[in-house]
Amino acid sequence: xxxxxxxxxxxxxxDDAGNQQKSATSRLPRVNGMGPSMARAAxxxxxxxxxxxxxxxxxxxxxxDNEAVADLRRMVRQLQAQNRELSRRLGALExxxxxxxxxxxxxxxxxxxxxxxxxxxxxxxxxxxLPEPRDTTGMSIEQRVKELETAWVVQEDATRQxxxxxxxxxxxxxxxxxxxxxxxxxxxxxxxxxxxxxxxxLTLGTAELDFDIKLTDWLAGSMVLAFDRxxxxxxxxxxxxxxxxxxxxxxxxxxxIGDLTQFPVAARFGYEVLHFGTSTGVAxxxxxxxxxxxxxxxxxxxxxxxxxxxAFPTPPLQPPGPLADIPPVRPLVVAPLVSNLMRAMGYTPLxxxxxxxxxxxxxxxxxxxxxxxVVYNGxxxxxxxxxxxxxxxxxxxxxxxxxxxxxxxxxxxxxxxPWTFDFHVDYNTSVFESKFLHxxxxxxxxxxxxxxxxxxxxxxxxxxxxxxxxxxxATKRASFLDGLGSPRNMKPLAWQVSLGYQFDWxxxxxxxxxxxxxxxxxxxxxxxxxxxxxxxxxxLPRVGFVPEKQLLITAGEWPMEGLKLAVEYxxxxxxxxxxxxxxxxxxxxxGLVQLNF
Numbered sequence: 001x002x003x004x005x006x007x008x009x010x011x012x013x014x015d016d017a018g019n020q021q022k023s024a025t026s027r028l029p030r031v032n033g034m035g036p037s038m039a040r041a042a043x044x045x046x047x048x049x050x051x052x053x054x055x056x057x058x059x060x061x062x063x064x065d066n067e068a069v070a071d072l073r074r075m076v077r078q079l080q081a082q083n084r085e086l087s088r089r090l091g092a093l094e095x096x097x098x099x100x101x102x103x104x105x106x107x108x109x110x111x112x113x114x115x116x117x118x119x120x121x122x123x124x125x126x127x128x129x130l131p132e133p134r135d136t137t138g139m140s141i142e143q144r145v146k147e148l149e150t151a152w153v154v155q156e157d158a159t160r161q162x163x164x165x166x167x168x169x170x171x172x173x174x175x176x177x178x179x180x181x182x183x184x185x186x187x188x189x190x191x192x193x194x195x196x197x198x199x200x201x202l203t204l205g206t207a208e209l210d211f212d213i214k215l216t217d218w219l220a221g222s223m224v225l226a227f228d229r230x231x232x233x234x235x236x237x238x239x240x241x242x243x244x245x246x247x248x249x250x251x252x253x254x255x256x257i258g259d260l261t262q263f264p265v266a267a268r269f270g271y272e273v274l275h276f277g278t279s280t281g282v283a284x285x286x287x288x289x290x291x292x293x294x295x296x297x298x299x300x301x302x303x304x305x306x307x308x309x310x311a312f313p314t315p316p317l318q319p320p321g322p323l324a325d326i327p328p329v330r331p332l333v334v335a336p337l338v339s340n341l342m343r344a345m346g347y348t349p350l351x352x353x354x355x356x357x358x359x360x361x362x363x364x365x366x367x368x369x370x371x372x373x374v375v376y377n378g379x380x381x382x383x384x385x386x387x388x389x390x391x392x393x394x395x396x397x398x399x400x401x402x403x404x405x406x407x408x409x410x411x412x413x414x415x416x417x418p419w420t421f422d423f424h425v426d427y428n429t430s431v432f433e434s435k436f437l438h439x440x441x442x443x444x445x446x447x448x449x450x451x452x453x454x455x456x457x458x459x460x461x462x463x464x465x466x467x468x469x470x471x472x473x474a475t476k477r478a479s480f481l482d483g484l485g486s487p488r489n490m491k492p493l494a495w496q497v498s499l500g501y502q503f504d505w506x507x508x509x510x511x512x513x514x515x516x517x518x519x520x521x522x523x524x525x526x527x528x529x530x531x532x533x534x535x536x537x538x539x540l541p542r543v544g545f546v547p548e549k550q551l552l553i554t555a556g557e558w559p560m561e562g563l564k565l566a567v568e569y570x571x572x573x574x575x576x577x578x579x580x581x582x583x584x585x586x587x588x589x590x591g592l593v594q595l596n597f
Contacts, residue, residue, distance in 0.1 A: 082142075086142065086145055172597070177213060177214060177215055178211055178212070178213050179211075179212045179214075180209065180210070180211060180212075181209075181210045181212065181596075181597060182207075182208050182209040182210050182596075182597055183206055183207075183208055183210075183594060183595065183596050183597075184206070184207050184594070184595045185204075185205040185206045185207075185592060185593065185594035185595070186202070186203070186204060186205060186592070186593050186594075187201075187202075187203050187204075187205040187290065187590060187591070187592050188200075188201070188202045188203075188590070188591045189201045189202075189203075189588055189589065189590045189591070190588065190589050191570070191586065191587065191588025191589070191590070192586055192587060192588065193586055194572075194574045194581075194582045194584045194586050195582050195584055204227065204229070205290075205592065205594075206226070206227075206594075207226065207227035208224055208225060208226040208227065208251060209224070209225045210222065210223075210224050211223045211224070211225075217259045217262070218257065218258060218259050219256070219257055220256045221253070221254055221255045221256060221270075222252070222253065222254055223250070223252075223253040224250075224251040224252040224253065225248050225249070225250060225251060226248065226249060226251035227246070227247075227248055228246070228247050228248070228249045229246060250271065252270070252271060252272050252273065252302075253270045253271050253272075254268060254269065254270030254271070254272050255268070255269045255270055256268050258309075260309065260310075260311040260314075260366070260367065260370075261314070261315055261364050261366070262314065262317075263314060264310055264311060264312040264313070264314050264367070265308055265309070265310050266308065266309045266310070267306075267307075267308055267309075268306070268307060268308070268309050268372070268374070269305075269306040269307075270304070270305070270306075271302065271303070271304045271305075272302065272303070272305060273300060273301065273302050274301045274302075274303055274305060274374065274376070274393040274426075274428060275372060275393065275395040275424070275426050276299055276300075276301055276393065276395075276426045276428055276453070276455045276472060277295050277296070277299060277426065277455040277456075277457045277470045277471075277472045278293075278295065278296065278457050278459065278468060278470050278496075287468070287498060287520075287522065288466075288498070288500045288512075288513040288518060288520035288522075288554055288556065289498070289520055289522050289552040289554045289568060290552075290554060290566055290568040290590045290592045291550075291552055291568065291570055291590065293470075293496045293498070293522055293524045293550075293552075294494045294495075294496060294524040294525065294526050294546055294547065294550055295470050295471075295472050295494040295495065295496045295524060297436060297494075297546060298434065298436050298437065298472070298492060298494045298526065298529065298546060299431060299434050299436075299437075299453070299455070299472045299492075299494060300434055300435055300436070301393075301428065301431075301433050301434040301435065302435060303376035303377070303378075303391075303393075303433065304376060304377065305374040305375060305376040305393065306374060306375065306376075307372060307373045307374030307375055307392075308372065308373055308374075309370070309371070309372045310370065310371055310372070311366060311367035311369065311370040311371075312367050312369055313367055313368075313369075314367060315364055315365060315366070315367060322361075322362075323360065323361050324360055324361075324362065324408070324508065326360050326506075326508040327506055327508070328515070329502070329503075329504045329505070329506065329509060329515040329516030329558075330504050330516060331516055331517060331557050331558060331559045331560075332503055332504060332516070332517045332557070333517060333557055334557050334559045334565055335557070335559035335560065338559070360508075365401070366399065368398055368399055368400055369396075369397070369398055370396075370397050370398075370399070370424075371394070371395050371396040371397060371424075372393075372394070372395045373392065373393075373394045373395075374392065374393050375389050375391065375392045375393075376389070376391050376392070376393070376433075377389060377391065378390065378391035378429075378430055378433055379430075379433055379438060379445065381438075381442065381445040381446060382430060382432060382433070382445050382446075382448070382449060382450060383449070383450060384446065390429070390450075391428075391429045391430050391433065391450075392428075392429055393426070393427070393428045393429070394426065394427045395424055395425070395426045395427075396424060396425055397422065397423060397424025397425070398422075398423055398424070399420070399421060399422040399423075400420075400421045401418065401419065401420040401421070402417070402418065402419055403417050403418040403419075403507070404416070404417035404418070404419075408507040408508060411463075411507040412506055412507060414463050414507070415462065415463045415464070415465070416462050416463055417462075417463060417507070418463070418507055419460070419461060419462050419463075420459075420460060420461045421458075421460045422458065422459045422460065423456075423457070423458045423459075424456075424457060425454065425455065425456045426454065426455040426456075427452070427453075427454050427455075428452065428453050428454075428455075429450060429452050430450045430451060430452065430453075431451055431452065431453035431474050431492065432445060432448055432450075432451055432478070436546075437492065437544070440531075440543045440544035441532070441543070441544050443483070443534050443535070443536070444480040444481075444482070444532070444534075447479070447480035447481065448478045448479075448480050449478075451474050451475075451476060451478050452474070452475045452476065453472065453473060453474045453475055453492075454472075454473060454475055455470070455471065455472040455473070456470070456471055457469065457470035457471075458470075461512055463505065463507075464501055464502040464503075464505035464509075464512070465499065465500070465501055465502075465512075466498075466499070466500035466501075466502075466512035466513070466520075467497075467498070467499055467500075468496070468497070468498045468499075468500075469496070469497050470495060470496050470497075471493070471494075471495040472493070472494050472495070473491065473492070473493040473494075474491050474492050474493070476491070477489055477490065477491045478490050478491070478492075480532075482532045482533045482534065483532070483533045483534040483535030483536075483540050484533050484535075484540065486533075488532055490528040490529075490532075491527070491528050492526070492527075492528055492529055493526060493527040493528060493529075494524065494525070494526045494527075494529070494546075495524060495525055495526075496522060496523065496524035496525075497522070497523050497524070498520060498521065498522035498523070498524075499520065499521050499522075500512050500513055500518060500519070500520040501518060501519050501520075502516065502517075502518050503516055503517040503518065503519075504516050504517065513556065514558075515558050516557070516558060517555075517556070517557045517558075518555070518556055518557075519553075519554065519555045519556075520552070520553075520554040520555075520556075521551075521552070521553055521554075522550075522551075522552040522554070523549075523550070523551050523552075524549075524550050524552075525548060525549045525550070526546050526547070526548060529544070529545060529546050529548075529575075530545055530548075530575040530579045530580035530581045531543055531544045531545025531580060531581075532544050532580075542580075545574075545575070545580075545581065547572035547573055547574055547586070548573050548574060548575045548581070549572070549573040550570070550571070550572045550573075551570070551571045551572075552568060552569075552570055553568065553569045553570075554566055554567070554568040555567055555568075556592075562595060562596050562597055563593075563594070563595060563596075564592070564593075564594040564595075564596065565591075565592065565593060565594075566591070566592040566594070567589070567590070567591050567592075568589070568590045568591075568592070569587075569588075569589055569590075570586075570587065570588040570589075570590060571585065571586070571587050571588075572585065572586045572587075573585050574586070
């Protein structure tokens with residue numbers, strides 16, 4: 001800060017001081033070209049001129065009254081405070097990165113280049129020349145400092161917006177055709193199986209890479225690579241069994257030809273999970289529980305298949321709906337707890353800019369009636385020496401949604417709307433092609449043969465609630481002789497009912513449990529799934545069994561985008577001894593850490 005006494009000019013007259021101030025002001029450069037150091041120099045020139053009348057106060061104090069002297073001193077203090085404030089603001093500007101300080105020559109050069117070589121903007125709009133530097137000759141020092149501060153803030157916001165837009169455009173895209181996503185999850189547990197002691201475990205639940213390929217709207221595909229621990233097979237061919245080998249395997253892949261939003265029929269080929277109940281092969285997207293429901297565990301069927309998909313009526317062509325400000329769902333437990341604990345330990349987070357709610361354009365409403373028909377080879381163990389493709393899988397469904405005719409802004413406290421409904425039935429010519437039934441009943445498949453099956457499922461949501469119901473069953477009984485030579489007769493069946501609830505829900509939430517906090521209760525059961533005795537390497541183990549009943553209670557949170565934490569209590573009841581089970585109950589507690597990207 002400059003001292004007033006140090007700038008005293010004896011013999012100066014008020015008129016001379018005014019002329020000096022006007023001359024000094026006219027010599028200041030334009031604000032667009034004035035850096036903080038030049039502004040400081042201008043302030044050093046003008047301040048003595050502004051303060052020179054006050055320096056005469058001692059000579060006039062002998063004839064002026066005490067009130068005039070007090071007024072002059074008060075004015076000196078005010079000017080000194082203003083000088084300090086301007087110095088502080090200039091210092092802040094001077095400490096900013098040099099790239100944010102503009103020079104008039106550089107600005108004029110860029111403007112002349114834009115005018116000399118015009119070209120279309122990326123959006124096709126006409127080119128805009130850079131604005132000419134403003135003429136600030138008549139502005140005061142304080143106005144010029146404000147002008148610099150405003151330009152600095154604008155440049156900061158523009159830089160942040162460019163970076164944000166660049167990252168959003170990049171996202172998960174590898175190139176213009178391929179997008180990469182995936183999941184890594186680790187599961188810890190303390191549980192007890194039927195007739196076994198309590199055991200602690202830490203396992204890698206899932207590790208997969210998903211490649212989404214889209215060449216055009218009419219040609220797309222996907223490929224999923226998953227990490228496989230190489231578990232020992234259910235029926236080893238060597239004694240002792242060969243050790244497992246860790247590897248990445250092809251989990252699912254497909255080719256899709258067609259666009260059901262523009263045409264009612266499309267083709268689909270690949271290695272996928274056939275539509276049967278709620279099974280899709282991606283359990284984390286179908287249920288909110290950590291453990292797999294019994295319906296999926298028994299009947300999930302992966303095959304190399306090809307066929308058609310259909311959906312009608314085709315949605316009419318129309319412009320996309322208006323943009324909507326969708327508020328995020330807030331985590332309520334883990335994230336606030338960790339934040340408060342870190343602050344209590346002395347951590348002070350950097351200030352964050354307020355982020356507006358994400359603006360999302362509503363998706364096109366899909367056709368209400370949909371389905372598929374695919375064919376696949378099937379296992380030679382079930383139908384040996386076959387020469388033609390005999391197996392097929394068919395599905396038919398109906399879906400609908402609505403918001404009760406009320407705008408979403410008025411549904412924030414609704415427990416019913418918006419609502420969704422999805423019901424479908426499925427048919428498969430051989431349910432023993434499923435991953436579980438094929439592996440565990442392998443010694444008896446030549447006796448069992450082709451056993452068809454049917455499934456019916458419904459998935460619906462009402463406000464913050466999600467309800468799933470499903471029943472899958474073989475349509476005829478399977479007969480065979482077990483390892484002891486005893487006749488067995490079974491008709492596999494599995495069912496489930498689950499209820500989920502989303503905390504901090506808002507009407508724009510598309511999928512319950514995909515953000516914020518949620519809870520879920522799932523109850524499932526089976527029939528004729530007590531298993532059988534098999535003769536393997538001279539031993540008689542019990543194979544092909546699952547619990548008769550299973551209860552899963554799950555609570556989870558997404559403390560940050562892409563990270564999911566969950567805990568679950570599991571209880572399972574085995575079949576009674578008279579039906580071939582142990583009659584025991586198994587309990588377990590599970591924890592999940594899941595990274596989605």
